[in-house]
Amino acid sequence: MADLSEDVAALMAEAAAREIMPRFRMLREGEIEEKSKGDFVTIADREAELWLTPYLEALIPGSHVLGEEACAADPRRMTLIEGDAPVWTLDPVDGTANFIAGDEAFGIMVALVEGGETLRAWIYLPASGGLAMAERGGGAWWRSDGATERISAGTSPASLADVTGAFNVRFMPDEWRRRIETFAGCVGRIANDQCSAVDYTSVARGLKDFVTYHRMMPWDHVPGSLILREAGGVIRDLGNGEDYVPRLLAGPHLVARDAASWERIAEAIRRA
Structure with missing residues (x-):
């Protein structure tokens, strides 16, 4: 994978180490909010997005981050996805309800979109350390325990x-x-x-x-x-x-x- 893929992967791992995993199963009173019925946000979501945003934007001059929490605060940011400029989509903690419950099924998700086309994507699962990466036309890759391999979804059972x-x-x-x-x-x-x-x-x-x-x-x-x-x-x-x-x-x-x-x-x- 190209250097950009490694740069983003490193940022995601650092965000997890700094802002997410220290709070996993350690959330205190006042660090969890309900944005709407059944839709939760924690201090880890907000701090991870705040930390990642300037670093992602610095990787590609003129790019902007469309983050879940920033968009919740200002829904007008959703129009970023409609333009032609580079946009980073960012979910700082996907599976927030699981994170709150102490369940390891949560992750950080990032993608690079330009002109309505997705060019690159990353999903990092901090609890296991698993990382999926893809580049348009370049295949999908899974990294775990230091080994990186190309992945294939294969075929489903007929029944x-x-x-x-x-x-x-x-x-x-x-x-x-x-x-x-x-x-x-x-x-x-x-x-x-x-x-x-x-x-x-x-x-x-x-x-x-x-x-x-x-x-x-x-x-x-x-x-x-x-x-x-x-x-x-x-x-x-x-x-x-x-x-x-x-x-x-x-x-x-x-x-x-x-x-x-x-x-x-x-x-x-x-x-x-």
Whole structure:
């Protein structure tokens, strides 16, 4: 991978070491807030984003960071993704509810978007030290315990009774929620980690077969979508079958290990 990939990976690891892991299972009263019902933020989210933002912007002059917490404070920042200038999407702690609960299923997610196209992506899982990286047209890579290897999502089992999936239906319209919840009874195993960083890297590495989503905030989906695609996977709108792009904010979307299994699972959901 090019130097930029290593620079960003190093920044993510440092942010985790400085601002996130010292607070893991150590949060104090007053360090957790509820932005909206069921949507939490901690001091680790805010401090990690504040620390990372200037360093990311310094890597590419003229770039801007579209961070989850900055956008929560000023929703007008969402228009950054609509422009042609370089934009870093940043989720400083994806899986905040897990982080608060002391569950290790959380991560940092970063992507570089320019002109509406995702060029590079990183997902770092601080609790395990696992790192996924991808460059458009350059493949997807997984680093763990000092070893880096190219990853492939592979293919899903032909039988739905043998697949493993995750279902995120909280923001789904009622009709799609009903179909997906009905379909959930047909799959072999449900593995809901409630963390996009874990879900995307798991599908890209062939550890899960599919995931469903509806609300498509850029910081939640832009990084994972590139890593997934470079590993051979797909993410498409369940309604019209179109590929996900960074400027889409709603679904429903289905993530799958390969195009054939996407078609098979999508059809089963539509029939449910």
